[in-house]
Amino acid sequence: MSLNKVCLKCLGTVTKEIKVLNGIVSKRNHFVYTADSSSPVKGETTKMNMFQSINNALDIALKSDDSALIFGEDIGFGGVFRCTIGLKEKYGKERVFNTPLCEQGIAGFAIGAAAMGSTAIAEIQFADYIFPAFDQIVNEAAKYRYRSGGMFDCGKLTIRAPCGAVGHGALYHSQSPEAYFAHTPGLKVVVPRGPIKAKGLLLSCIRDPDPCLVFEPKVLYRAAVEEVPVGDYQLPIGKADVLIEGNDITLIGWGTQVHVLKEVAQMAKEKFQVNCEVIDLVSILPWDTDTVIKSVKKTKRCIISHEAPLTGGFGAEIAATIQEECFLHLEAPIQRVTGFDTPFPHVFEPFYLPDKWRCLSAIQKIISY
Numbered sequence: 001m002s003l004n005k006v007c008l009k010c011l012g013t014v015t016k017e018i019k020v021l022n023g024i025v026s027k028r029n030h031f032v033y034t035a036d037s038s039s040p041v042k043g044e045t046t047k048m049n050m051f052q053s054i055n056n057a058l059d060i061a062l063k064s065d066d067s068a069l070i071f072g073e074d075i076g077f078g079g080v081f082r083c084t085i086g087l088k089e090k091y092g093k094e095r096v097f098n099t100p101l102c103e104q105g106i107a108g109f110a111i112g113a114a115a116m117g118s119t120a121i122a123e124i125q126f127a128d129y130i131f132p133a134f135d136q137i138v139n140e141a142a143k144y145r146y147r148s149g150g151m152f153d154c155g156k157l158t159i160r161a162p163c164g165a166v167g168h169g170a171l172y173h174s175q176s177p178e179a180y181f182a183h184t185p186g187l188k189v190v191v192p193r194g195p196i197k198a199k200g201l202l203l204s205c206i207r208d209p210d211p212c213l214v215f216e217p218k219v220l221y222r223a224a225v226e227e228v229p230v231g232d233y234q235l236p237i238g239k240a241d242v243l244i245e246g247n248d249i250t251l252i253g254w255g256t257q258v259h260v261l262k263e264v265a266q267m268a269k270e271k272f273q274v275n276c277e278v279i280d281l282v283s284i285l286p287w288d289t290d291t292v293i294k295s296v297k298k299t300k301r302c303i304i305s306h307e308a309p310l311t312g313g314f315g316a317e318i319a320a321t322i323q324e325e326c327f328l329h330l331e332a333p334i335q336r337v338t339g340f341d342t343p344f345p346h347v348f349e350p351f352y353l354p355d356k357w358r359c360l361s362a363i364q365k366i367i368s369y
């Protein structure tokens with residue numbers, strides 16, 4: 001039996017995920033996707049969804065850098081989500097190739113390749129399976145430069161991983177592990193909200209001097225299209241985007257949750273006459289404290305929302321920083337709307353996710369405090 005036939009983990013689940021992302025059961029999505037209305041980059045654009053924009057970014061990286069390598073489980077034929085489709089045929093199996101089912105090995109090989117001067121772009125098939133590679137990433141990749149006093153590094157390392165809820169991924173295909181890595185100096189962690197951001201952030205990560213993790217919300221791969229610049233461009237890591245300006249409440253999220261919060265902001269305006277400011281954090285490490293603090297000092301109220309569990313979620317770090325920097329400006333306790341402290345459920349996923357109704361309830365609570 002060929003490698004491609006045996007490599008797909010949990011084949012039934014993967015097949016269902018592809019059907020979800022193709023829109024067959026899209027009605028189960030817990031958000032309304034709103035595309036970026038204008039590109040921050042000038043030049044020719046074309047319509048792309050997020051998996052296409054990622055594929056385009058990888059194509060540009062391979063074309064512009066002869067040392068670039070792309071590898072992971074099943075990526076030779078395009079990967080589960082087709083983000084690498086056509087690249088092996090275009091650049092050859094020496095530069096785009098499958099790996100064994102061993103996440104620790106993928107990360108270890110990527111670190112070695114980057115340390116020797118190659119631009120290593122590794123894919124972990126699902127973010128849920130990044131944990132076998134955790135030691136390699138946090139104990140080796142993150143510390144490589146520091147432990148040598150800057151004499152050597154593995155900064156040409158980027159690891160991509162599909163993350164987050166998708167409709168029925170259950171406990172092994174739905175997790176959001178960004179907070180685990182945010183505790184590790186030496187890494188950079190980004191989470192794009194759509195095609196334009198995905199392409200620009202991925203190219204920035206590939207060319208960044210530090211090891212980078214790109215967590216791609218898998219439910220966004222085919223959620224909608226945007227007018228994406230066709231050329232080579234990069235977007236800043238560590239700079240949040242203020243998507244909607246408001247004076248009453250600051251809403252903070254990243255990835256899929258940004259689209260939930262944009263819808264909630266509209267609902268709050270209609271139901272409560274409350275003007276919310278919506279911020280996409282864009283990157284978890286580093287994160288844009290200045291933009292967040294400036295916003296909260298203006299609105300005096302803040303709600304943070306993410307799919308990961310409450311305890312130890314990155315929302316706690318944001319809340320702690322806001323409390324330290326904005327204490328005398330706050331008119332209500334900071335609210336967190338998150339997943340629950342349980343394994344990610346299957347049939348109860350709609351109750352687990354921080355959907356628009358839970359976020360709207362938090363708005364009602366914070367304005368009536």
